[in-house]
Amino acid sequence: MKKYIIQLFVISVLLFSLLPGWGQTAAADTKNRLDIKIEAGLKGKAQYQRGFPVQLTITNNGEDFAGDLAVTIPKSYGSVGNMIIPIDIASGTTKTISFSIPSIERDFLQSQSNNQNVEMFHLYEGSWKDGKEVTIDSKLDLLPNYLPEDRLVLGVLSTNPDSLNYLKLSSHLGNSPELIQLDQEDLPKQSTGFEVLDVLVVHDYSIASLDQDVQQALMKWIEEGGRLVVGDTPNLSSKLGELANYLPVNVTETKPLTSFTTLEQLGQEPFGGAALEAAFGELQEGAEVLFSENDLPLISSLPVGEGAVTQIGYDLGSSKIIDWKGNKALWNTLFASIITAGAQDPKAQHMYEDFSQQLSDITSMFQSLANIPLSVLVLLFVLYIVVVGILLYFVLKRFDKREWSWIIIPVIAILSSVSLYMVGAKDRIGQIQTSTSAVVSLNGSGQGSGHGGVSMLSNDAGTYTMTIDSNLHPFPTGARHHFAPGSEAFYDSVPIIEVKEQQTVTSFRDVEFWTPRSLGFTLPFEEYGAFESSLVFDGASISGTITNNTRYSFDELIVLNGPSHFKIDALEAGDSKEVSIKTSKTNLFQPLNEQTIFSLYGYNGGPFLGNREEEAKRRLLEMSFWSGLLSNNNSEGQAGLFVIGFTKDHLVDVSVNSKETKESNLHLFAQALSFELPADQSISLNVALSHPDVNVITGQLHFNGVLRGEGFIDGTAGTYEFNYEVPSVLQKRGFEVKTFKLSNQSSHGNIASYQIFNRKTSAFEPIEISFGNNITKEQIDALIAENRQIRLRAVTTTNNGPIAVPAVTIEGVTKP
Template sequence: MYGQKWRGRQKKIGVVLVTILIFSIVLGSVIPFIVYGDEKDKITIKAEVGFSSKYKIGGTTPVVLEITNEGEEFNGEIQINVLVANYSNVKEYVTYEIPINLPKGTTKKVTMNINPLTLQKYFYVTLVSNSKEVAKKIIYATPFEPERGFIGVLSDDIESLNYLKNIKIDIEKTQVVGNRLVELNTDNFPSDISIFDSFDLIIINDFDTSKLNDNQKESLKEWVLEGGVLVLGTGVNSSKVLKGFYNEFINIKDKGIISINDFSQMESITGKIFETESMDIVDFEIENGKGILFSDDIAISSLVNKNEGSIIIHHFDLGLNPMADWQGNSSLLTELYMNNVPDLVEVLMTNSYRNYDYRLNNYALRLFPRPSQSLLFILVALVIIIYIVASGPILYLILKYKDKREYGWFIIPLIAIVFSSIIYLMSSSSSIRNPVASSIGFVSLEEGENSGFMEVSLAVFTPKSGENRVEILKDISPKLSNYDYYYYYDNYHNTLNERVKVKINMGEKNKFTFYNSQSWEMNNISGKTIYNTSGPLNSSITLKDNKLVGTIENNLGFDLESCILVVGKNYYYIDRIKNNETIDIEKELASSFKSRYEIFDDIFGKSYDKKDMEEKWGKDIKAEDLQRIIQRRNIYEGYLDTMYNSMSYSVNNNTQASFGDNYIVLYGFNEEEFLEGVKINDKLVEHYKQNLFIIPLKLDYENTNYFEIPYGFLRPNIVSNAGYYFDSYDDSIWIHNSGDLDFNYILPKDINILEFQIQFTKINSIEEALIYNNAKGEWEELSPLAYSHNTNDYLNDEGTMKIRFKITIDNGQDAGIQIPYLRLKGDK
C-alpha cells in the first residue's frame, strides 16, 4: 500500500515538473528571443576600420561608426574586440568600449581609436546593454605590415594625383606606393597625433587648409616636429593651400606667379624629357627654406627642416599640367623625397618599432623612489622577538610558578592573536600594502616654445589578484604596452577558447579593466599628449676658444633637475636649472672622449657599487633620493641607447641619410603630475613620476663676431650609390660595393668662413678623396691641411660643403672607413 501511494505521488510530481519545464522553455526562449530580435532588427550599424578599410598593424587606427536606432531608446556601450594573442588554444582580446545613448529614431556617428596588433582581417562591433548583447556586426579590413606606412593625400581633386601611387617611398626605391595611398578629407583627417604614426608622408595639394579644425592643425604640426614629413603642392592654389598655416607653422611670403622654362635638372634626375615650353610657379621667400630643385637659379621646390621633421614645398601645383601628365613626375618626386629628406629615410629605417615606449625597459619603471620601509621592518622584527620571548620562556616560567601550565593551551593562541593584530595594524599603514603607479614621460620641446609633444609609459602595481580597474584622469590617447604584434593571425573559422585580457573604456576618462592579474603584476599603458608649459626655455650659446659659452634661461614654470647638456660627444652635468633662473655656461670641449657608460659613472656614480655611490653622494643620502638617481640614470641610458641604435643601420644605393644634427641638446627631469591623477580600483594612488625633457638648443651666431666649431660637432648628410652600413658608436661606415660616398656639410647661413680643415683617414679602399669647388664648378683633391684662402669657394648658395670619397672594393669584401670630421673658424 505504501509503495503504491509513493508511486502515485511520483507521477504527480513528475507531471508538475514536466509542466514547469515546458513552460520555462517556452517562456525563456520565445519571449527573450522576440525582444532580442526586435532590438537587433531595429538597430543598424555601419562601420569602417582605418582609411578606406585599410590599417597599419601596430598603429592607432580610427573606427568610424554610424548607428541608427528605430526601436526603443538604447542605453549601453559599443564594444570592439582586438586580438592581442593567439596561443595554446586560447585567443586573448582587448575590448575597446565607449558608452552611447540612442533615443528612438536617431542616428549617431562615433569614432573609436583602436590599436590593432595582429593580422586581424575582421572585427566584431557589438552593442551591449546591461551585459546583454543587443546587436552585432562583423566588419572587414585589410592589414598592412608595420614596416611601411601610408601616404596620406588631402586634395579637392584627388583624381589628378593618381600618379602619386607610382612614387617609391622605401629604402631601396623599388616598391611603389600603390594601395598604401590614402585619400583624406576634413572628416577623416587625423586630429589625434598618434594616428599620424601610421603615415610616412602627408601630401596636401589644391585644398583649403583653413577648413581643418584647430585640433587637426595642431596634431599635424606636432607630428612634423616629431619627425613627420609634410608635402605641400602650391602653384596657382598657393593661397588656398597655405591659408591654414600662415604665421602659425610656416613663415613664407608669396611674391607672385612667375614662369620658368629651364627643366634641365628635372630631366637629368628622371631621364625623361619635359615636353613643354614653360610652367607657372610661385616665387616664394621662405624662412629657413633650402632649395632642392631648381630652374636656372630659381628654386621650384624647397625644404624646411622643423625640429626633427621636414616640410617640402613645391612651388607648383602637383595636380595641374604639365606636371600631372609628365611621364617623369613620379620618378622626380621619388628622387626628391628620398635623396633630400633624411628625416624620411630615418622614419623608414626605424618604422618597425612596436610600441612607442620602445626607449624604455620595464626595469626603469620599477625603479621609482618609494620611501624606505627599513624602520617598519625593524619594528616588526622587534615585535616578533617580543612575541617569541613572551610566549616562550616568560609564559612558561609564569605558568610554572602558578602551577597552571595547562592554561598554556589557550594563552599561547591568545598571545599570537594579539601580536598578529599589532603586526597587521603596523603593516596596514605601510605603502607596501597599497597599489602604486609609476610613469616615465619623454617631452620633446623646441627652444622658445611653451608646448611640446609627450610620450608616456605608465605601470600600475597592485597586491590584489584577479580583476583590477585603472583610471587615468587625463586623456593621453592610451594603448596597451608590451604586446608584440604581427605574429598572430586571426582565423575567422578558428574555434579556440576566447577571453578578454583587458577592457578599455573610451569615455570621458580613460578606464582600463585588467582581468586575471597576478598580485603585484606590472600592467603597462602607453600614451601621447601635448604638454603645455608656463613659458619657454631660451638660450644664447656659441663656441669660442674651444669652449661652449653662453646662457640658458628657464621660464618653463618648474625646475629642471639632473640635467645633462650634450654637445657632440661632450656631456656636461648641471644639477638644477631653477624656474625663472638664467645660468651661465662655460664648458671646455674635450679633445678625447670617454664612452657614454664611463661618463654616466662619472656623473651618477656606479649604481652597482654601494661604496662608490656613498663616496659620490654621501652616506647620509636618503634611500629614496638614491633610488631616484639610479632611476634617472637608467632612463638616460635607455633613451640614449635607443638614439644610438636608431642611428646604426644599413643604407642602400642612391639614398641620403642623416646621422645626427648640429644641435646642442639639453636634457632635464621634473616630477610634475601631468596625468592629473591615477586611480586603481576607484581610489587615487601614489603616483611616482619622472618626466625627461629633450630640448635642442641652436648655436647663436648673431651675438658674436667670431666663432670656432671643433671636429665632430657638425654632422654630414651622406649620399651614396654604394650600399653601406653606418655605426654611430664610433662613426664608422662599412662599404658594401664600389662607388661614390658623398658627405654634405650644411653650414650656418650668413657667416664668413675664415678657415676650415677636414680630418680623414685615407685607406686603400679610398681611391680618391675630393672636395667640390663651387667657384670652379669641379671636384679637386682634398687636402688634410687647413684651408684658409678662398674658403667660401667651397660652399654653394645654400651653404653646403661637399666631400666625396671614391671607393673601390676588391673581392667583394666590405671596407670600413671613418666619417670625415670638419672644423672651422668664422666671423660675420
C-alpha cells in the same frame, strides 16, 4: 518495469526543460541584434603598428536600440583595451559611426590555445556595466589590408587627383610608393587615423572647407610626426585655412620662371619650353630652403613639432610639370629630404620597443611595494628570539612569574605582526597613489613633445577608474594576462575605455589588493619653455651659462657632449648656472654613446636593483638614447651637445575614481644645445662624421642601422648614397680641411665597394675605405663640396648582407 522507465524518461525531460536555453530555437540564439559592416583603414589600407580609421555601417532591423558596443583592441601583447562605442539607432534605419584606433597586433588575435580567432566585438543593451549582452556576428574583425612595411604611403588630396599619378613613378629607399587618393568622406576626425600616411600631398584643395574636427586632426597629425606637401595654387593661404600658419614661405609674388637649373639638376632631365609660373616670398622663422632657383626659395620646409610642412613654389598639376620626365628623380630626392626634415623617419618609429611599455615598468614599481631587505628581516627575527626566548625568560624568572609567558608571548607576537604590517602598509592605505614618468623632447624654441606613463596603486580590491585628457591618447599598458585570448575570463580582465567630454576614462575591473594598473600616453606638441645657453669652446672645454626658461624646476641637470658630461645639482625655473665641460678636440663632435650613460648611472644590473630613483633615471636616459632622441642628427648643427634634466614637478592631470591622488613624478627633459668658437682665434679640430643621411639610388633598403647609431645598413644589390655634412658651427666660422680619412665603423662585415663624388669632375670615382694617408690639398677641395657636403656611394652586387657605412674624419683649422 516498463511503466517506471516511461515515468523516469518523462521526469528527465521535464528536468532538462528547466535548464537555461532549453526549448529556445537555434535561430533565436544566433539572430544578430544589429547588422554591422566594417571598413577599416584609409580606403581599406593601413600600416602595421600604426593607427587607422574605422567606419561602422549599422542597420537596425528590429526595435529601437540604445547601448554600448565594446571593441577589443590589442595594441600590443602587453597593451589591450576594450573601447566603448555608444550606439543609439532607431528601428528600420542605418547609421554610420567613425572612430580611430591606435594599432592592432595582428598575431594576438589568434588564440594560441584553441586556434580560434579572438572575438573583437561585444554588444550590450543599455550600459556595458549592466552586462546585458546581446548577439552580433562573432566573426566581425578590424583587420585592414596591411601594406608592405618598406613602402612609403602617400595620400593625395586634390580636385584632380589623377594629375598627380606621376608620383607613382617615384621611389623611396628603393621601393615604389603606395598612392591613396582621398575623398572628403575618407578623412578621419582623429589624428590617429592619419597615421596610415607617411606623406600627404595637397594640390588645389580647400582644406578650409573641411569640418573643424578634420582640420584639427590634420594639424595634430603634422605635429605628431606627419609630413604635409603643398603645391602652389591661387589663393593658397585661404584654401589651407588654419594650416596656412604652417607654410614655410609667406608668398608675396608670382612670376614666370625661365631658368630651370635646379629643377634640371634634381630631375636629371632637361626642362625646356615655355616659362613656369612660380611663387616666391619671405621665409618664416625656423623654415629652411631645401632647393632654390636663382637664389629664390623654390622648395622650402618648416618643422612643426615632430613633423614638417614642405611648400613647393609651383603648380603640381601644371601640364608642363606632368609631361616633364624628370619628376621621378626630383620626387626621389624630395622624399629623401622631407622624410628627415624636422622629424625622425616615421619608418624608424617602431624600430624600438614601445615607450609606453617601458614607462609602465618604471611607474608601476612603487616604493611602497619594495620588499623589506633580507638583512633587516634577519635582524628582526634575531631580536625577536632574543626578547622572547632569552630576555623574557630571565625577567619572568626573577619575578617568579613564568606562567605569565602564556599571555605575554602571544601578545608580543600579535604586536610584532601588527607593527610589521603597519610599516609595510603605511604607504598603501589611505589616499590612492599614482606614479607618473615622461620623456619630453624640447626643440629649443619653447615647444616640445614626448611620451609618458602613469600607474595607480590600489588600496582595496574592486574596480578602479583612471581619468586623463583624451588629447594624450591614453591606453592601458603593462598588462600581464593569465587567461587564453578569446576566453571569457580574458575578456573580463581587459580594461574598458570610454571617452567623455574630452576625457578618457579607463575602468580596470577586478583589481587585486595593493596592485598597480598602468596607462601609456603621448604628450602633444605644445609650449614647455626652453633652456637658453651661451657656450664657447676654448680648445679644452665648453664653458658658459645655461638658463632654465621652462616652467619646471629640475633636481638634477646634466650637460652631455659625446663621452663627456657635466652635472648640475639643481636649477630652479628662471635661474642660471655656470657650466664647464672638459672635452677634447677629438671628442667635440662625437655622438653620445652607451658609455656616457654607464658613467652616470652604471650598467643595467636587472630591474630596479639598488636605488630605485637612480635606476629609474638610468632607464629614462637609456630610452632617450635608443630612440634616437640624443643622436647627433637631432642636435643643433650636429654639435652633439645636449642638456637633460630630471624633474619631479607635476606634468599631467590624472584622477582615480574621480578623486585626486597622492602623486609622485619623475620626468626627463632633453634639448640640444649649440656652442660658439672663440672670436679672433684659430683652433685645430678633429671632426668625425659617422651619421650620414642614407639615400637609395638603386636597390631596396631593408635596414638602416644609422638611425640606431650602428655603422651599417642592409639591402638588396644596388647603389646606396651616404651624404655627410660638416657641422654648421664650422661652416659658419669657416674651416680649412688639412687631412681627410675614411674608416670602417662596422663590426658586421661588408659586401660593398665605394665611390666618392668629385665636384671638379662632377663624377663618382672609386675609393678605398682606408683612403686618406697621403691626400693633397687639391684632392680635399675636390671631395668636399662648397656646401661642405661629402657624398659617398656603396655599390654591391650581393643581396641581403651588411653594407658598412664609413666614418669620415677630417682634421683642420678654423678661420679666425
